[in-house]
Amino acid sequence: MDVLNAVVALANFVLIPATAYGAQLALGALGVTLIYGILRFSNFAHGDTMAFGTMATILVTWGLQSYGISLGPLPTALLALPAGIAITALLLLGTDRAVYRFYREQKAKPVILVIVSMGVMFILNGLVRFIIGPDDHRFADGARFLIDARTFREMTGLAEGLAIRTSQAITIVTAVVVVALLFWFLNRTRTGKSMRAFSDNEDLALLSGINPERVVAITWIIVAALATTAGVLYGLDKSFKAFTYFQLLLPIFAAAIVGGLGNPLGAIAGGFLIAYSEVTITYAWKKVLTYLLPDGMAPEGLVQLLSTEYKFAVSFVILVIVLLFRPTGIFRGKSV
């Protein structure tokens, strides 16, 4: 039995990647949950908003790189991120002006807005492929590892290596900063409180003199920041491909619904829950079990519950279970 090596292997292959992935999902789910809480519909275009934001950031990154600007060990994309957010915010505000506002004035039912957002989704889908193409893009530069497996092995003398990629560290740090900023904004500032008030009781917010158009505009700007950050972090961690981002819609929605739609804390919890489930269920446990079990009892197979191709099934199953047994989610958000 070798517990230490088992823990290191577990951290290396499950805990660290799942935490980074969970942080990315949480940021995505926060955007979905904010739109649901304030604009009162499920935004199917969110995955493609993330793709658009990431694309904008990549284009700016390429621009910066062509001028020889870089952040040293950190990826240049971090420098380009604010510009990417600004471009995405303009896109979302434009979409709201051109599309959603019309339906808001009609007081359209949420289900109609969902269909409208699917239309927006298809257009963004095409727009992103038209501009940057359907291919895979890697745009991470700078140092690749914070700690690589070999250094870790030499440092500790363990057989298992532990690698922490720069992108994973950046993801976790950025997610913590963004979430802290968001909660500070929502709980401490006048504008943030007015957004919560509007989400809580729209009629009373109107009676209190809160301007709905302003609340909606600020929501879109925050959503642009969240979606672009989530998308860029995911892209740095893995790679950018428009179709992958479209597929992220499922785990992100699962995270938001599991946590309780409209509840920001729930979105974060949901993001990690989905990420950990997805990674642990698709991980081949053979290595960790070999360390943990007595000699001779090591499993012969891979001990992988589901192959990684089926990872979306995990979100889907969790989503169905939550909708069946607790439709308001863990943190008692609004029911779907």
Added chain:
Amino acid sequence: MGEPFLIGDRMTGGYGGADILHGCTVAVEKGEIAVIVGPNGAGKSTAMKAVFGMLNVHSGAVRLNGEDITALTPQARVAKGMAFVPQTSNIFTSMSVEENLEMGAFLRRDDISGTIEEVYHLFPILKEKRRQAAGELSGGQRQQVAVGRALMTKPSVLMLDEPTAGVSPIVMDELFDRIIEVARTGISILMVEQNARQALEIADKGYVLVQGRNAYTDTGKALLADPEVRRTFLGG
């Protein structure tokens, strides 16, 4: 005698379909309490909403301090010094008591801490519970939050739609006491009440509505003394 401070003058209108109000008039003088009573479906709440601009009034007018405000939106009326406490969903349940008060003062840009203290002075229990989510409070406390929120704009008129709906008789008495206290500070109060007898007791002016029309209008005392009103609306 001049015109009342706030008057909904011969209002006719409804929510879009058939008219609910037919030339209905309600008014309140400065610093007085006016109460609208009547049987179910008489259009009491509708009259209130008409005064606040929440439905179409296609004939008649609403005037505040002599100014015609018939065409203003409810939000604009808030800015003019009117405050409205709806019957239901009248607080932000997920927000703390203090945040509810802050949202009530959203239109104000000056320092609101003095007004918050005044509200806490009027409703001491709210100060105790100020960090608690308003949705976790009891029915009577919620109503206090709702009235407190409305008072945050320092209104000249406070409109209450059945403030004692669903609270116990003891809490009701206490709420009525507080409402009298608010009126003493010079704020006019226009309210709809289900508990007609108690409400008329504290009312300077009472309006009995029947089917969207004024049936009886008099001082609270006179209405309570009127045998016809007693027999028809107050149960003897």
